[in-house]
Amino acid sequence: MNQTLKLIYSPETYEKITKSNILIIGVGGIGCELLKVLTNSGYRKMTILDLDTIEATNLNRQFYFRKEHVGMSKSLVGKESVMRKHPDLDITAIHGSIFDEQYDVEFYTQFDFVLCALDNALAREHLGRMCLKSNRIMIDAGTGGFSGQVNVIKRFLHQCNNCQPSKGAPQFAVCTIRASPSQPIHCVTYAMALYNLLFGPLDESNVLAGLLDLAQIQSCDKSDVELLKSLGIRTFNKLFYDEIKQGLKGYSKEEDANAINQNKYPISYEDGMQNHEVYTNIDQSKIDQEDDKVQPFSYYVDQFVLNFVKIMQTPGVGSFKFDKDDWDSVRFVAATTNMRTFNFTKKFKNLDPRLVEGDKMKYLSVNQVRSLGGKIIPAIASTNAIAAAIQISEAQKVLEERWGKLRMNWIQPTYEKIAPTFLPEPYNTCNHCSHRNVYMHIYCNFDTTKFATVVQLAKSFGLNDYDICGFSGTVYGLNNKQMKRDGCNERNYNKILSKFYQREKPYSNLIYSIYEQTSGKKYYWQLGCKYEFILMHRPDVEIPQISKKTQLEDSFQQLRTLRIQRHEELNQMRLSNLERFSF
Numbered sequence: 001m002n003q004t005l006k007l008i009y010s011p012e013t014y015e016k017i018t019k020s021n022i023l024i025i026g027v028g029g030i031g032c033e034l035l036k037v038l039t040n041s042g043y044r045k046m047t048i049l050d051l052d053t054i055e056a057t058n059l060n061r062q063f064y065f066r067k068e069h070v071g072m073s074k075s076l077v078g079k080e081s082v083m084r085k086h087p088d089l090d091i092t093a094i095h096g097s098i099f100d101e102q103y104d105v106e107f108y109t110q111f112d113f114v115l116c117a118l119d120n121a122l123a124r125e126h127l128g129r130m131c132l133k134s135n136r137i138m139i140d141a142g143t144g145g146f147s148g149q150v151n152v153i154k155r156f157l158h159q160c161n162n163c164q165p166s167k168g169a170p171q172f173a174v175c176t177i178r179a180s181p182s183q184p185i186h187c188v189t190y191a192m193a194l195y196n197l198l199f200g201p202l203d204e205s206n207v208l209a210g211l212l213d214l215a216q217i218q219s220c221d222k223s224d225v226e227l228l229k230s231l232g233i234r235t236f237n238k239l240f241y242d243e244i245k246q247g248l249k250g251y252s253k254e255e256d257a258n259a260i261n262q263n264k265y266p267i268s269y270e271d272g273m274q275n276h277e278v279y280t281n282i283d284q285s286k287i288d289q290e291d292d293k294v295q296p297f298s299y300y301v302d303q304f305v306l307n308f309v310k311i312m313q314t315p316g317v318g319s320f321k322f323d324k325d326d327w328d329s330v331r332f333v334a335a336t337t338n339m340r341t342f343n344f345t346k347k348f349k350n351l352d353p354r355l356v357e358g359d360k361m362k363y364l365s366v367n368q369v370r371s372l373g374g375k376i377i378p379a380i381a382s383t384n385a386i387a388a389a390i391q392i393s394e395a396q397k398v399l400e401e402r403w404g405k406l407r408m409n410w411i412q413p414t415y416e417k418i419a420p421t422f423l424p425e426p427y428n429t430c431n432h433c434s435h436r437n438v439y440m441h442i443y444c445n446f447d448t449t450k451f452a453t454v455v456q457l458a459k460s461f462g463l464n465d466y467d468i469c470g471f472s473g474t475v476y477g478l479n480n481k482q483m484k485r486d487g488c489n490e491r492n493y494n495k496i497l498s499k500f501y502q503r504e505k506p507y508s509n510l511i512y513s514i515y516e517q518t519s520g521k522k523y524y525w526q527l528g529c530k531y532e533f534i535l536m537h538r539p540d541v542e543i544p545q546i547s548k549k550t551q552l553e554d555s556f557q558q559l560r561t562l563r564i565q566r567h568e569e570l571n572q573m574r575l576s577n578l579e580r581f582s583f
């Protein structure tokens with residue numbers, strides 16, 4: 001036993017630490033700090049997962065990465081760097097997204113707990129749900145500037161991140177031109193850096209430095225509008241067509257380049273302008289109001305070049321910095337943001353952006369871009385270090401099973417302190433983590449009951465849109481398009497329930513859940529508008545039995561009331577969310 005650690009931990013705790021197997025999601029600012037502290041605190045076995053590659057902008061605080069690593073996988077380089085110092089550790093590095101299907105409930109159950117070091121709400125929510133489903137404790141951290149928060153979620157004990165929809169405008173850590181932008185904010189950051197590069201002073205640290213031949217752009221005759229326009233078009237094609245087509249610079253690893261290639265869509269100025277007539281009706285005298293709307297795609301293609309010309313002709317060009325009160329710069333940045341979004345929009349089908357509803361990435365209006373651009377705040381390395389240290393101290397409580405000692409911790413710059421507070425209990429109508437979401441228990445013999453019986457049962461409850469889920473995912477989805485298309489429903493209909501659990505006999509605590517969904521739309525599901533029935537294995541019960549039969553009517557009454565309340569809340573929330581973002 002390491003002598004220093006012996007002074008810190010009791011022998012029992014030390015043993016638990018050395019034997020634990022943990023999952024770390026995100027190897028960014030907080031993730032690197034976590035790795036450092038964990039590996040110096042006796043933890044030996046861990047899996048680290050990150051989807052991204054290293055950017056030049058990460059180097060100032062993500063200290064496991066060096067200049068020569070730019071373009072390489074964060075998790076793989078992270079592992080290599082740590083193992084150089086601690087060669088005997090057992091670290092698995094995964095270059096992938098937690099949204100990937102293979103990271104199912106079964107994947108999570110191999111770990112003792114999960115440390116979350118993510119930078120976006122969508123991924124965090126997903127992780128939260130997976131931890132709830134797999135009954136794994138999630139220790140989550142987030143920072144923004146000098147503020148931060150560390151939160152612990154143990155199922156049924158603490159509020160989950162669906163309990164209360166987040167209020168207030170989110171802020172973003174200094175972001176970055178990410179190799180694979182997954183949120184509008186990443187595209188906005190790129191666009192702002194591009195503005196500063198093209199029209200600002202020479203700045204070696206600009207993350208896009210070296211991307212364009214600036215000498216040619218800056219030395220051109222600014223009174224020649226036609227020349228400026230052709231330069232604008234050439235710049236457009238270079239950025240959004242050539243660069244994207246070639247594969248991103250710095251991708252040394254072949255598989256990275258391939259993975260990215262599949263999700264990239266080059267767009268040339270000429271193609272982008274194809275539907276140009278769509279927007280010629282826009283009343284230029286009401287351009288301010290037009291800035292509130294998401295315009296057709298070609299509008300932004302045109303705006304890129306128009307504003308390029310305009311800015312190039314503005315006296316003082318060469319010393320500009322993105323300013324959210326300067327409308328030419330805002331419109332240029334909005335146009336760039338949307339082009340970049342196009343480049344990385346995965347399911348793009350049509351030039352009209354309004355047809356890509358439901359896609360994670362959508363186009364933004366000029367005003368939305370302006371508002372996002374104003375909210376970017378810098379990432380501070382020491383805040384990340386504090387957050388990671390708190391996470392690890394909470395982790396120790398988890399291993400020691402001191403549940404009552406777990407805390408929500410606020411890092412508050414104003415008061416120069418870390419404020420631990422009690423973790424709130426589950427919101428009693430939360431359909432994800434509250435006990436109340438389990439409205440009924442149904443006992444049946446998994447070895448004899450078929451999914452057909454469960455389907456009949458669900459029908460008799462009056463459910464008309466539901467999924468039956470086992471530990472490792474959906475087995476039967478009544479309206480699940482993919483399951484229907486792949487013939488899964490048909491195939492599974494006559495199978496017995498134990499079919500999906502055969503590796504795990506005896507199945508004493510295995511369950512299936514029936515989730516009712518009030519709408520197939522993703523945001524409803526995310527906000528918890530679903531009702532849950534739990535099927536449990538009882539070898540002696542041949543005909544499925546409902547455990548709380550007498551409360552059946554009550555349960556439905558509750559469901560109905562909840563449904564009405566939820567719909568009202570949802571509608572309000574959805575509207576205000578949609579106004580802010582178009583995720």
Ligand SMILES: Nc1ncnc2c1ncn2[C@@H]1O[C@H](COP(=O)(O)OP(=O)(O)OP(=O)(O)O)[C@@H](O)[C@H]1O
Pocket residue numbers: 025026027028029030031049050051052053057058074096097098099117118119120123173174175176178379
């Ligand atoms: N779905 C996901 N799956 C896996 N990792 C993710 C996912 N979403 C985000 N991440 C990772 O979480 C990490 C968050 O780290 P951090 O907040 O430091 O962001 P960053 O992109 O490295 O830096 P910046 O502050 O410049 O945005 C990133 O490395 C990012 O790749």
Ligand SMILES: [Zn+2]
Pocket residue numbers: 159160161162163164426427430431432433434
């Ligand atoms: Zn909850």
